[in-house]
Amino acid sequence: MAKRDYYEVLGIDKNAGPDEIKKAYRKLALKYHPDKNPGDPSAEDRFKEAAEAYEVLSNPEKKQRYDQFGHQGLGGNGGFGGGGMNMDDIFSQFGDIFGGGGFDSFFGGGGRSSRRTKKGTNLRVKLKLNLSELANGVEKKIKVKRHMIADGVTFKNCSTCQGSGQVKKVVNTMLGQMVSASTCPSCEGSGQVVDKRPPNADARGLVVKEEIIPINIPAGVADGMQLSLSGKGNEIPGGVPGDLLILVEEIPDDVLVRDGNNVVYDLYLSFVDVALGASLEVPTIDGKVKIKIEPGTQAGKILRLKGKGIKELNGYGRGDQLIHVNVWTPKEVTREEREKLESLRDSENFKPNPGKSEKSIFDKVKEFF
Structure with missing residues (x-):
């Protein structure tokens, strides 16, 4: 439900x-x-x-x-x-x-x-994940130091509260006798105190141990999210262990940018490629894929790779990869290249003529959102 x-x-x-x-x-x-x-x-x-x-x-x-x-x-x-x-x-x-x-x-x-029941304190760690790990989920092993009950420790009921974890006091009031209860100061509410402990344990029967804890990071987590692994925090005598809190940090990708569940990639092409069309590879979260650039592709066009984005957290959907087409203009040309370009300057096909049916970049972006 x-x-x-x-x-x-x-x-x-x-x-x-x-x-x-x-x-x-x-x-x-x-x-x-x-x-x-x-x-x-x-x-x-x-x-x-x-x-x-x-x-x-x-x-x-x-x-x-x-x-x-x-x-x-x-x-x-x-x-x-x-x-x-x-x-x-x-x-x-x-x-x-x-x-x-x-x-x-x-x-x-x-x-x-x-x-x-008293609960041990929580432990907090930061976990850095790359875009692929955030998108698809991953199993990680985290090394933590936590307080744990030492081997060989024995406990006995607290003599102050007789194992109840509370001390009660009767107070006479105008309405009669009232009973107030408070946490036992001797056992801090656990109802138990250490009876015997090994030399390496502290007064509470605890030792610090290093433990490697495997965790499954679900697909779709985002930067800043905090995950919690129950019972993997510090232990406490007579109580339950605290939790292990994992703060997710995203490692920035060199070429891909996350936008919600979508992934954005800026593709730079020469005007020859957009004029004549081209077949090329682009990076995605799951590796490179081939795409086809149609002849006459305009700068600012957004291509969509369906299902190549981030998986929905605890869901079945997945975002897309959006490819922003940019036309790269060379800063320097050779004399021979200049002559060829000059010969095309007056060609009708090379003159800007978007026409009434051509959509603006703003209209193109709206189609995707």
Whole structure:
């Protein structure tokens, strides 16, 4: 099922500011929270949908990519992008939205919201890709250094929180006794502390290891996109690993230029070639191909190679290659060449005569867009 527009999910317009985005999400999170709607799968789906929308729109970089590319700009399927949040990811947002106490102040600290799985920190790397790799997709291997739980480490329940990850305090108020809960300072919410560890591990039982991680880059990614590989960030005791975030950088091509899903190539021909016609090779993303220049081709004409552009991200379509025809004029000619050209100067066939039916360059460009 296609995802709904994130602005539609939160009920806001595209010009909404950070405060308005946060307010809209807070309202929906309270309305569809699973503890308020037990046994209602549709409410839980709306709860997750709102959280995913907020996770993207509250992040300036992700919001910019979403505004420019839509859901595809976030990576879509295959473990990449901003989608696919689990309940732990969602509850990790509540410190920002509900002032650090999460839903405890609204639901009494009970239920699903009282215990959250901690998540390790994310790792960020830059990956440079050439135009062919961006267009067709590629498998790459990235070398990263990440914190990992050392071999031989054992854990035990935290004595401060008895393994719950939270410490609770009863406060007497005029309305009666109220229970407040906060993250355990001893185990930082994991519920566990190190029991035994090898000499090379730190106090948390972690070591830094270098790992080579294979990743499949989907066809159609663009410069500036950020891909996410789940679970390949830093590990954390009693929690889940963070993610590996890959920022895509495009290596400029020497002759081809990307324009959306199309590829543009400037072809320079002599006036002899455009007058008499020619058969020649031009570069494409997938190698050289032969094209035919018809006699009488005018400067500014745009030729189209169907399907020789960029594959659509997570789709089945593919852009085209547009060839801009330019006529190259020699700066120097020999005496013999000058005499030949002078003999053609007064020929009717060599005098500009576009005629009424000839289209302007602007009309020709419009035909393609």
